[in-house]
Amino acid sequence: MRKFSWSRVAINLTVLFLIVIWTLPTVGLFITSFRSKETIQASGWWTVFGQLGSGQFTLDNYDKVLFGGDGMATAFLNTLAVTIPAVVIPILIAAFAAYAFAWMDFPGRRLMFISVVAMLVVPLQIALIPVLKAYLTIDLNGTFLAVWLAHAGFGLALATYLLYNYISQLPKDLMESAALDGASHFTTFTRLVLPLSVPALAAFAIFQFLWVWNDYLVATTFLGIDKDVQVMTQRLVSITGSRGQDWQLLTSGAFVSMIVPVLVFLGLQRYFIRGLLAGSVKG
Amino acid sequence: MQQASADVPRRGLGQSLVAGVGRIAVSVFVPIVAFIVLWAGFIFLRDSGANKLVIVSVAIVWGIGGVAMLYVIANWLTEKLPNAWQRRILPFVFVGPAFAILTFYLLVPAVITGWESLLNADGSQFIGIDNYTYAFSNPDFIVAIRNNVLWLVIGTLFSTVLGLAIAVLVDRSRMSRLAKTLIFLPMAISFVGASVIWRFVFSFQPEGQPQIGLLNAILGAFGIAPVSWLTGAPLNTILLIVILVWGQTGFAMVIISAALRGVPDEMLEAGRIDGASEWQIFRRLIVPTIWPTIVTVATTIAILTLKVFDIVIAMTNQNFNTQVIATLMWQQAFTFFDQGRGAALAIILLVAVTPVIFYNLRQFRGRAI
Numbered sequence: 001m002r003k004f005s006w007s008r009v010a011i012n013l014t015v016l017f018l019i020v021i022w023t024l025p026t027v028g029l030f031i032t033s034f035r036s037k038e039t040i041q042a043s044g045w046w047t048v049f050g051q052l053g054s055g056q057f058t059l060d061n062y063d064k065v066l067f068g069g070d071g072m073a074t075a076f077l078n079t080l081a082v083t084i085p086a087v088v089i090p091i092l093i094a095a096f097a098a099y100a101f102a103w104m105d106f107p108g109r110r111l112m113f114i115s116v117v118a119m120l121v122v123p124l125q126i127a128l129i130p131v132l133k134a135y136l137t138i139d140l141n142g143t144f145l146a147v148w149l150a151h152a153g154f155g156l157a158l159a160t161y162l163l164y165n166y167i168s169q170l171p172k173d174l175m176e177s178a179a180l181d182g183a184s185h186f187t188t189f190t191r192l193v194l195p196l197s198v199p200a201l202a203a204f205a206i207f208q209f210l211w212v213w214n215d216y217l218v219a220t221t222f223l224g225i226d227k228d229v230q231v232m233t234q235r236l237v238s239i240t241g242s243r244g245q246d247w248q249l250l251t252s253g254a255f256v257s258m259i260v261p262v263l264v265f266l267g268l269q270r271y272f273i274r275g276l277l278a279g280s281v282k283g
Numbered sequence: 284m285q286q287a288s289a290d291v292p293r294r295g296l297g298q299s300l301v302a303g304v305g306r307i308a309v310s311v312f313v314p315i316v317a318f319i320v321l322w323a324g325f326i327f328l329r330d331s332g333a334n335k336l337v338i339v340s341v342a343i344v345w346g347i348g349g350v351a352m353l354y355v356i357a358n359w360l361t362e363k364l365p366n367a368w369q370r371r372i373l374p375f376v377f378v379g380p381a382f383a384i385l386t387f388y389l390l391v392p393a394v395i396t397g398w399e400s401l402l403n404a405d406g407s408q409f410i411g412i413d414n415y416t417y418a419f420s421n422p423d424f425i426v427a428i429r430n431n432v433l434w435l436v437i438g439t440l441f442s443t444v445l446g447l448a449i450a451v452l453v454d455r456s457r458m459s460r461l462a463k464t465l466i467f468l469p470m471a472i473s474f475v476g477a478s479v480i481w482r483f484v485f486s487f488q489p490e491g492q493p494q495i496g497l498l499n500a501i502l503g504a505f506g507i508a509p510v511s512w513l514t515g516a517p518l519n520t521i522l523l524i525v526i527l528v529w530g531q532t533g534f535a536m537v538i539i540s541a542a543l544r545g546v547p548d549e550m551l552e553a554g555r556i557d558g559a560s561e562w563q564i565f566r567r568l569i570v571p572t573i574w575p576t577i578v579t580v581a582t583t584i585a586i587l588t589l590k591v592f593d594i595v596i597a598m599t600n601q602n603f604n605t606q607v608i609a610t611l612m613w614q615q616a617f618t619f620f621d622q623g624r625g626a627a628l629a630i631i632l633l634v635a636v637t638p639v640i641f642y643n644l645r646q647f648r649g650r651a652i
Contacts, residue, residue, distance in 0.1 A: 008455070015456040018449060022466045022529065025480045028497060032483065044495050074335055081339040085346030092350055097381035106374035112382060119389045121640045123590055125609055125629045127392035129399065129616050134387075143329055144342050153388025160381055185373055186358045214473030216593045221617070233475040237597050240479065247483065247495070254479040258472050265471035269464070272471075273537055 033061055033251035040247045061252035070235055070249060071227055072256050079213060079231040079257075081144050082223075086151035086212045087205055093152060094159035094204075095167070095197065099189050101160075102168035103175055113164070119157035127153070128221050135222065142229055146222045151212050159204055166200035167193060203274040206264070210272075213261050232257040310363055317356050321349050353380070393633070400626035404619075414627035424628075427606045430520045431635075434588040434607065437521065441528045443581045446535020450543055451565070453536070463540070467533035474530070478597035481526045485512040516604035523594050523605060531587065535580045542576035543569070575646055582643035589636050608632050 031045045034057040048056060066073040100106070101113050131150060135141040170193065178188045194201070216233040223229050230238075236253055239246060265272055324345040328338065357376045361369055403410050418424045449466060453459045469477060486496030490508050494500045499509040513519045546569055554564045570577070592609040595601050601610040608628055616625025 011452055012456045012458070015449075015453055015458055015462050018452075019458065019462050019465050022469070022533075024497065025484050025529070026469075026472075029480045029483055040495060041493075043493055044497070044500050046497075046500070077335050077339045081342045084343045088347045089350050092347075092354070093381045093384065096354060096377045100374045100377035104374040104377065106371075106378075109374075112378060115390070116381070116385060117644075119385050120644060121633075121637045122389045122393050123629075123632055123636050124389075125590065125612055125632050126396050127388055128613075129622050129625055129629070130392035130395040131388060144346070145325065145328070148346055149384065150388065153384050156381055156385055157389070184358075184362065185377070186362075189377075210471060214475070216473070216475050216596070217613075233473055233593075236475050236479060240482065240597055241600060247486075250479050251483065254476045258476050261471040261473070262468065265468065266464070269467075273541070 029251050029254060032247060033255050034058060035248070036060065037246075037248045061248040062256070065249045065253045066256065070239060070253065072232065072235055072253050074228070075230055075232045075235045076256060078144075078229055082147050082151075082219065082231055083209060083212045085144070085148045086155075087208045089148055090152040090155045090159050090208065091163075091201055091205060094156055094163050095194065095201065096189070097160050098163035098167045099185075099193055101164050102170075103188075103193075104185065116157055116160050120161065122157075124154045124218065128217075132221060141222060142224045142226050144229065147219060150218050150222050151208075151215075154218065155208050155211070159208070162204055163197065163200055166197055170196055199274070202271050206268060206272050206274075209264065210261055306363060310360055314356055314360070317352055321345070321352075324349070396626045396629050399622055400630050402623045402626075404621040404623055406622055410623070414623045415631075417624060418627055418631065423606060424608075424611060426516070426604050427608050427611050429517070430605065431589060431591075431607050433517060433520050434524055434527070434591055435585055438524045438527045438531070438588040438591075439581050439585045441524075442531040442584045443535050443577060445528065445532045446580065447539050447577065449532065450536045450540040451569075454540065454543070463533075463536065467537050469530045470533045472530065474526070474593035475597045477526050477530055478594050481522075481529070482598060485522060487511045487513075513599055513605075514603045519599060519603055520605050523598050524588075526594050526598070527588065527591065531584050535584065538580050539573065539576055542573040546572050579643060579646045582639050582646070585639050586636055586643065589639065590632065608635070 028045045031048055032040055035045065035048070036056075036058050039056060064070075066076075097116070101109060101116075127150075131153075132141065135146055140146045174192065175188065178192055183191070214233065215231075216237060219231045220234050220237070223231065223234065227235075232253070236250070236257060239249055239253060243249070324341065328342055328345065354376070358373070361373050361376055364372065399406055400414055401409060401411060403413075449462075453462045453466075456462065472480075483495075484497045486494075487499055487509055488494055488496075494503050494509055496512075498512065502509060512522055550568055550572070551564055554568050559567070590609055591607055592613065595605055595607055595610050596613075599605045601607075601614070606614075608631060612625050612628035612632065615621045615628060
């Protein structure tokens, strides 16, 4: 199979071409984020290769976008504050529910489970107006709690469904012997089921992490226009809207917002793929 | 628990009375303290002017710790009950929060939205299906439907077919690992971030000025006048779809590539022995074998295209006839404050998405992660 053939050359060239197409836009953005406002406007980013070493690169854009009026540093911290609990809370709640559906007996179990799965088809757009109104009445809008709970609500159906699929497949003998040893349901759940479910929990966690980190719609509905709590996607949209030609801020801001998910992606690609396989039906 | 209940009768009446009262007192006391702690945390987070880093750390600990604490306390309280009651109540301690949140965030809102779609702008008057007839007679909405159909067909088709083609090609090349990583990478980038990347590619300057957008620079190199890509419909919508395809092809590729590895070699060998060409093998053997995966990928992307929102807002703010159902819904509800029309559009979105999700779930059922 290793002998030279024109079809192999053609395949390799095609793949190389695809790599270039897929990467070039991001490379352009990255290079631009280190150029001054004037040079960005004066010439395309590809011209930098003709004048390497002429001291044309600067970190000013990052300094400005992070600590200037756009407050990307604050937005970065806000994104962290939104994302981490919005990933952990639904997983915890869903795992408890999945365990009960799988290993506890109670009236209405089937009906409740079916209604949870049915919630998978409801797009979150349906909930925006009523939930926002409820939030406004109890003065919850614009708080992190509001967004955590919203993300928990929108991710919970999928999380429960996936974790149920996993937890209900754990060996029955294991549960029975735990019960014989006098372990309560709570102990069985925290000491036995949670540790055993780590692969499923991790897969969903990564999926939910990317979803929340990259979300714009839920954040902009429930966090509103207060810059103090806004996340990075909101800040970026705001810069594109008001000053779409400020490329030095847009490019550096976009990179600040991408760096964490891209690192997570590169580091955890395998789990990431599992999470995607698992999460592909997110409503 | 069993031990404790066996001990009780041996004690004197006075002792067990004190123990009983003490137990009730503790059972009331602990939740109250927990509630006060959580409430204090909430007030701190809402009103504090402390350092951002402190607030963020407190928020994370408070949010996660609070939820965990609620379960621990609810379970602890339940274990104080007699055994029979414990067995009856404990399942609902486990399921209850999930069910309550789903009810509050999806079930009840869906019903309310359905009802509000039959009311006027401020919800004060029942107007029947007027919001729906308004939607379907509004030219903006007709354009939105056309755009959503473009998103659905072009976005889904190109992402899936390209993903399939690349999955097949890449495994035969020397750069398969690198290529897979780089083509998959955009999946980790938000639609808003991706929009910034592509705005730069589509950037337009009037003729005669230096073009800093890649696309117009390439045109310029061939002596063609620059094009204002994002202002003319329907080309602009198609260019926005390119962003989605750029992001989702990697997803399709990775999932289809995993399925390709599951195609048995013997089957392909048998095909080759029978004298089938590579194309015939691909068309008649490989594609039918991985068809369920292709359907899962296509329906997943289709759902995404029907609900697309971020890209349109970040690229054109739904100007130049690039609006879609989700952006119109947002505009009606939160810019024009016409909740009736907004609700009607949300219901239309639900109706459009539901059959696709059903189909997707049917393929998905029974597949473990």
